[in-house]
Amino acid sequence: MQTQIIPVPFYEDTLVMIGKDNEPMVAMKPIVESMGLDWRSQHVKLTAKYEATMVIITMVAEDGKNRDMICLPLRKLPAWLYSINPSKVKPELRDKITRYQEECDDALWNYWTQGTATRPGTMTVADRLRVHRARHDVLNKLEATTHAIKRQALYEELTELSTLLGYPAPALTAVGSTEPDEPTAITELWDAIEELTNLGIKTNHSRDLSMIAININEVARLAQENKIPLPSCQDIRRNIPLSKYNPYIKNTVVNSAIAGKSIKCYIFKVRRNGLVDAQ
Incomplete structure (x- = not known):
């Protein structure tokens, strides 16, 4: 228990x-x-x-x-x-x-x-329990990720939840760690892929669960069709070697898990809980 x-x-x-x-x-x-x-x-x-x-x-x-x-x-x-x-x-x-x-x-x-008895301006114990659990969950997520933009968004949530409980929020640098910011083009690439995934649109052609294989032209087309902002393909390709959230490995042909045929893709290592898989 x-x-x-x-x-x-x-x-x-x-x-x-x-x-x-x-x-x-x-x-x-x-x-x-x-x-x-x-x-x-x-x-x-x-x-x-x-x-x-x-x-x-x-x-x-x-x-x-x-x-x-x-x-x-x-x-x-x-x-x-x-x-x-x-x-x-x-x-x-x-x-x-x-x-x-x-x-x-x-x-x-x-x-x-x-028919009711409440103290104005205070949370019930049940409310405080819910906020405590939410704050704990946000702390875990913040500790797990090194993505600078996501860390900032999670920290804003943590600050708001801490304020509700009357606690000071810990310093952002005291929870987990971060890495140098990725180029904007790469950050926007992963954000676009995440949005496409949330829409049920697959972009990862890799059959290896520890890898991501994406075709930039395909991602650009899907993003345009779904009105998702994305930098130019040229800008993305120029900055791909600087990808840190999902580290870049190589550009090669893979047997697509989506299309069932050979497709040339950029290959990246998958991040899990803020750490690169050891596989």
Whole structure:
């Protein structure tokens, strides 16, 4: 079962959630102790009321060792907090607990009288989980690619997702690596081939999955027919040796996997996850 650490703002503090099977859980002992409450007595109280929903999750503690943590679903946390007597917590936490309990009153009133209860300007935990997953996916894609234009586009997505969560975006140079920019003609060539592929139009004549074999005249014709911008064939051929995203190998005749006959093509090595295949 997958777990994910999720920081969630709680007034001036940040609670650390554990995303387990798409449901956020809260490690209770750190919260109880930070409020100055006795863990043993609260453990008895939690077990008596929430035993059916409590789970034990193994986490790495501050000493680097694995510890079993008693966790409560986040949806149950308000009920537990509402049961706390503010006079029994640390003085510096009393106003916060009272404020939260009063907010619970307002939320219950709004739910029963208006049919909904939301806090304006904040994301739900489910929303934050979705944004966290999207941010993680973008980070992986950014780390995997060395294509300068694609890296910039992914970085813009990463920045927007980080802003939604209230996090600073890491520096672009800190995630993955890049290579010197390719000539514009080659970048536009690969972009055109990608657009053609998305339209279901095949351009790769190679029978070897680790290679790309393209006929420039054919790509130019297909791009024109589908109104996809492309530099002149002369400009593309002049810059083909400088292709870095898919490194250029040679210009030769291949037995086409598309047409089933011999066609002269430019041959390139396929990139996988930002790296040249070792095949």
